Amino acid sequence: xxxxxxxxxxxxxxxxxxxxxxxxxxxxxxxxxxxxxxxxxxxxxxxxxxxxxxxxxxxxxxxxxxxxxxxxxxxxxxxxxxxxxxxxxxxxxxxxxxxxxxxxxxxxxxxxxxxxxxxxxxxxxxxxxxxxxxxxxxxxxxxxxxxxxxxxxxxxxxxxxxxxxxxxxxxxxxxxxxxxxxxxxxxxxxxxxxxxxxxxxxxxxxxxxxxxxxxxxxxxxxxxxxxxxxxxxxxxxxxxxxxxxxxxxxxxxxxxxxxxxxxxxxxxxxxxxxxxxxxxxxxxxxxxxxxxxxxxxxxxxxxxxxxxxxxxxxxxxxxxxxxxxxxxxxxxxxxxxxxxxxxx
Numbered sequence: 001x002x003x004x005x006x007x008x009x010x011x012x013x014x015x016x017x018x019x020x021x022x023x024x025x026x027x028x029x030x031x032x033x034x035x036x037x038x039x040x041x042x043x044x045x046x047x048x049x050x051x052x053x054x055x056x057x058x059x060x061x062x063x064x065x066x067x068x069x070x071x072x073x074x075x076x077x078x079x080x081x082x083x084x085x086x087x088x089x090x091x092x093x094x095x096x097x098x099x100x101x102x103x104x105x106x107x108x109x110x111x112x113x114x115x116x117x118x119x120x121x122x123x124x125x126x127x128x129x130x131x132x133x134x135x136x137x138x139x140x141x142x143x144x145x146x147x148x149x150x151x152x153x154x155x156x157x158x159x160x161x162x163x164x165x166x167x168x169x170x171x172x173x174x175x176x177x178x179x180x181x182x183x184x185x186x187x188x189x190x191x192x193x194x195x196x197x198x199x200x201x202x203x204x205x206x207x208x209x210x211x212x213x214x215x216x217x218x219x220x221x222x223x224x225x226x227x228x229x230x231x232x233x234x235x236x237x238x239x240x241x242x243x244x245x246x247x248x249x250x251x252x253x254x255x256x257x258x259x260x261x262x263x264x265x266x267x268x269x270x271x272x273x274x275x276x277x278x279x280x281x282x283x284x285x286x287x288x289x290x291x292x293x294x295x296x297x298x299x300x301x302x303x304x305x306x307x308x309x310x311x312x313x314x315x316x317x318x319x320x321x322x323x324x325x326x327x328x329x330x331x332x333x334x335x336x337x338x339x340x341x342x343x344x
Contacts, residue, residue: 003025015053018283019288020058022061022066024065024070025048028069030075039069046069053119054122055096055120073121077091087184089184091183092120092179092182095120096116100271101271107190107191109187111133115281121183124143136327138328140336143183147182149180166178192267193240194267196264197264198254205229207258211258212225222250225254228321230309236261238251248265293324
């Protein structure tokens with residue numbers, strides 16, 4: 001237990017989003033599942049708010065609380081790869097770098113996010129999308145089962161057969177179902193990864209974004225593209241995880257969307273790709289975001305983005321757009337709480 005006044009209290013209470021500058025009454029750092037049960041029991045007996053922190057990346061600050069108890073799972077960060085079974089397990093406090101580090105060196109992957117210091121738990125329970133989601137689906141689409149500690153202190157393993165209703169709920173249905181201490185994922189084979197990254201000046205952004213949308217719709221699911229628009233211009237990142245002989249054909253047109261973009265393309269280690277955004281989304285900065293879904297990047301959408309970014313208050317403001325579809329659309333809309341909430 002770390003209480004206010006302890007030498008490491010201020011460091012221990014920090015979460016990723018600096019906006020969530022809150023002071024829990026105590027931080028309970030669990031060493032095992034038994035500690036998680038104790039923390040839930042204490043919170044219930046004290047009628048205290050209990051916040052759960054896996055990786056601490058919750059954008060609205062749900063990884064902490066003011067005056068309540070903060071249950072820190074960071075020590076439950078072990079991973080276990082079972083190639084014979086085609087699965088990997090990750091603790092409730094594991095980060096994406098822990099999950100990728102356990103799988104990628106052996107030629108496998110679980111589709112996840114794009115910042116390696118994100119927590120596996122929060123990303124998975126919120127759905128989880130990243131650069132290879134078009135090829136392999138959302139993170140929750142690869143989730144096989146979890147170990148969960150519920151409000152009565154019981155420790156249960158749940159999956160699609162054992163308590164299917166609760167398993168449906170945790171996959172994107174929001175919080176308050178319990179504390180998940182272990183995740184089991186299905187592995188996917190990962191071959192060579194090719195990446196192209198280009199920048200375009202603001203004067204060419206409208207033409208480039210329009211051309212990007214047209215090209216992206218023609219690409220198979222092994223391809224994905226994302227772009228970031230700031231006051232400084234447009235940044236485009238295209239990823240190909242299919243046959244390496246087709247990499248140039250799939251990627252190179254995105255380097256010529258509005259004249260020749262400044263950048264390069266080629267093979268890239270997946271672990272490097274997954275950590276490229278780490279510094280940009282560093283801890284303790286003040287973040288605010290809101291998002292939505294488009295079926296198409298139409299002209300009026302591009303015009304609206306350009307108008308809004310031109311009047312953005314700082315150079316750090318940005319639009320980030322990533323392509324979905326592909327394997328993300330393979331799962332029935334009613335198969336998870338996340339897609340039900342989206343109304344898909």
